Amino acid sequence: MKGYLGGKDLEDKELRAQLQTCYFTLSQIKAATNNFDHASKIGEGGFGPVYKGVLSDGAVIAVKQLSAKSKQGNREFVNEIGMISALQHPNLVRLYGCCIEGNQLLLIYEYMENNSLARALFGRPEHQLNLDWPTRKKICVGIARGLAYLHEESRLKIVHRDIKATNVLLDKDLNAKISDFGLAKLDEEENTHISTRIAGTIGYMAPEYAMRGYLTDKADVYSFGVVALEIVSGKCNTNYRPKEDFVYLLDWAYVLQEQGNLLELVDPVLGTNYPEEEAMRMLNLSLLCTNPSPSLRPSMSSVENMLEGKSPIQAPIIKRSSLNEDMRFKAFEKLSQDSQTHVSTTFSQESQVQRSISSMDGPWIDSSNSIKSGNETGDYSSSKKLVPDLYDVHLD
Structure with missing residues (x-):
């Protein structure tokens, strides 16, 4: 046949x-x-x-x-x-x-019985799940373990590139499972004049990747930090703006950290049914993972240990005033015309941005690139999804 x-x-x-x-x-x-x-x-x-x-x-x-x-x-x-x-x-x-x-x-x-973490947290009321604190912590630990495996334990060193709540699925016991790693190459168009592209979701992309195409495992660590913040707060990073001068939920978190009021971010649905020490641990870890400097972000195996209380967390207080000119906010300004769309940025040969995929231990593999992607190229329009969700749920 x-x-x-x-x-x-x-x-x-x-x-x-x-x-x-x-x-x-x-x-x-x-x-x-x-x-x-x-x-x-x-x-x-x-x-x-x-x-x-x-x-x-x-x-x-x-x-x-x-x-x-x-x-x-x-x-x-x-x-x-x-x-x-x-x-x-x-x-x-x-x-x-x-x-x-x-x-x-x-x-x-x-098949994942409980669909995506995004639907559980931000979906329609009839789709949302009542996630208690132990379940939220279990989900965070699960995501950390999955990423630690991709980064450090698997035969291939893989960077997912698009960690977000819609790419975290939940089984019948509400265990977290990461989806959609390694698929974007299956839909790549045959174009040869594009040498570098950046793909991801606005609000979850690490600044060094969004601005310079510099890709390491620390880009996933940044995205994990955003998702962990969403799990604790029950709010979507790209949809929550308490005041007009704040970019995202993460921006507001930096302000509350500086004021010493981080616990204000805890989801009101939890009431007082959560251990404050664990909530502070997870919130501080979120800010540590989203540090503007990738070298100051921990590895995912370290994140797992911190979540389980096996090692201390020392999240530096970063004043928002010092971030106004930081590339993270420049990246938001550059990319956030529509905070709910996926990003596909292409560079012509005249304006190449060389993406670095490197590691102390070995080569990193972009999860959307095949093993034989050394001289392959792709061209994508800004409206095209590059790393789609396994269950692409519409939340509104």
Whole structure:
């Protein structure tokens, strides 16, 4: 059987033989999703819709239907799937396998019963979850452990690049699992005049990455700090502005830290049902992780130890007045025309910004780039989602 994938004819059977992960037939997936019935649809990602399915053995799955317009070479697609499926950790959404048949490109994931952290915190009232303090702490620790695995423990040193509440999914026991690492290359357009791009979500991007394209694991640490602040406060970083002269929730947090009133940020829903010492620990850790200087941010394994009280947290007090000219605020000013959109910044060869992906221990891999991305390029429009959510939930 021949199909048309990535703009090239190929033998499906030959391609499937290269897979290092479980292969599902199209008939299996159609049966599981009732032929991709609209009632089975649970989200719409940047690459296409996501469906809930039930296999013949009763296993519940999430099926991401990739866009047929993907132009990535099929062998690179197979390599990418193999890389993603090899990354297995309790705090990562597991990729079970894929289906490559005819003109279909499907990814099959474990199903997450409680959808995204964003919906649990900021969704419609009927979708929000009553997260008590122990659960919020468990979610924070889970995210930290997942990132520590990607950064330090996995065979590949991977930078996620788009950590945010919509990319953290919750299972039936409200355990946090990170989604959407390693997928953006699957939708890359064939353009050769662009040498560098920046992708992420405004309000979560580290300033050095947003402004200079400098990418290390510390960019994920920054994003984690923002998400941790959202978990404690129950407020979305990009939607909360107590006063007009504050950029984001994080901006207000710096002011309250300077005033010694950080606990004002704790979600009122919790009432007094939280340990103040732990709340202060998590808030100070959020500010430490979002330090404007990447060298002053801790590693994710250190973050995990701090969350669990195994090591002290010393978050420096950064006065907002000293940040007015800081590149973090310049980055916000430059990028925040629409704080709810994804960012895709491209640079021509005349104005290249060389992105640095480096580590003391080894090469860092951008989670949206394939292993063979050394001389590959991509061109994206600002309206295009680069690292879409597994369940792309509309919160309003």
